[in-house]
Amino acid sequence: MVFFHADEIKRKxxxxxxxxxxxxxxYMPKPLVLQIMALVIVLVVIGETIRLNTPSIxxxxxxxxxxxxxxxxxxxxxxxxxxxSGSFFTxxxxxxxxxxxxxxxxxxxxDAFAALIGRRHGKNKxxxxxxxxxxxACFLVCLIIGLFFLDWRLALWGAxxxxxxxxxxxxxxxxxxxxxxxxxxxTFFSQMK
Numbered sequence: 017m018v019f020f021h022a023d024e025i026k027r028k029x030x031x032x033x034x035x036x037x038x039x040x041x042x043y044m045p046k047p048l049v050l051q052i053m054a055l056v057i058v059l060v061v062i063g064e065t066i067r068l069n070t071p072s073i074x075x076x077x078x079x080x081x082x083x084x085x086x087x088x089x090x091x092x093x094x095x096x097x098x099x100x101s102g103s104f105f106t107x108x109x110x111x112x113x114x115x116x117x118x119x120x121x122x123x124x125x126x127d128a129f130a131a132l133i134g135r136r137h138g139k140n141k142x143x144x145x146x147x148x149x150x151x152x153a154c155f156l157v158c159l160i161i162g163l164f165f166l167d168w169r170l171a172l173w174g175a176x177x178x179x180x181x182x183x184x185x186x187x188x189x190x191x192x193x194x195x196x197x198x199x200x201x202x203t204f205f206s207q208m209k
Contacts, residue, residue, distance in 0.1 A: 034099060034124040041107055042117065053104045060097050068092070098189035099123065106195040114165040115202045119195040121161045122178035127194060130154035130182050144185045155179040170202055177201045 040049045067074045068091065103120055110116050134150020142148055158178040162171025181194045 034103060034120060037100075037103060038117065038120045038124065041120070042113070046107065050104065050108055053100060053107070057097070057100055057104060060100060064093050064097060095189050095191050098192035102189075102192035102195050106199050109196075110199045110203055112203065112206065115170075115199050115206065116195075118162050118165040118171075118174055119178075119198040119202065121165075122158045122174065122198050123191060123194045125161060126154045126158040126175075126178050127182055127191065129157045130179075143183055146183045151179055151183055154182050166202065166206075170205055173205050174198055174202050 037049065037053060040052070067077050074091075103123065106116055106119050110119075130146070130150040130153055133153035134147040137147075137149045139147065139149065142151065155175050155178075158175035159171055162174040165171075166174060178194055178198045181190055181197055184190075186193050
């Protein structure tokens with residue numbers, strides 16, 4: 017019996033490359049990180065445009081990345097653009113470094129654990145083909161992450177919001193919205209203290 021589907025693991029490992037720009041954000045000057053990320057977004061848009069408009073290149077990319085793209089992304093924009101864009105706007109719009117870090121790590125780990133646990137152990141479907149088991153995993157991982165960066169009340173709110181975003185269907189992609197909405201709610205509650 018296979019513990020996790022190989023393609024899902026590949027997707028989540030690729031997804032966790034978010035950590036590279038999270039580390040950059042923590043240790044490098046914010047303007048430099050934003051410039052680098054803006055350049056990466058432009059390169060991804062160019063690459064995706066070429067891939068989607070050139071069938072032979074699209075076929076080659078899908079073969080090389082074998083399993084990283086979801087089936088529905090074969091002929092539409094991949095989640096990479098939404099992940100990088102959501103992270104970029106979160107870094108750009110929110111000044112509190114701890115809130116930004118927590119929000120980005122929710123995306124890197126909360127979303128990954130929701131998918132891996134939900135697909136492997138999920139038996140109780142709730143919404144949008146998501147499972148209670150995956151959502152509980154997302155919540156617990158996000159709560160633990162939040163406790164490293166935020167006080168316990170904000171950590172609790174952050175975990176609830178990130179998990180809700182992960183469950184609900186969103187226009188574009190939940191990878192775009194998870195860090196942005198999480199940071200918005202965390203900023204709101206942090207200012208109510």
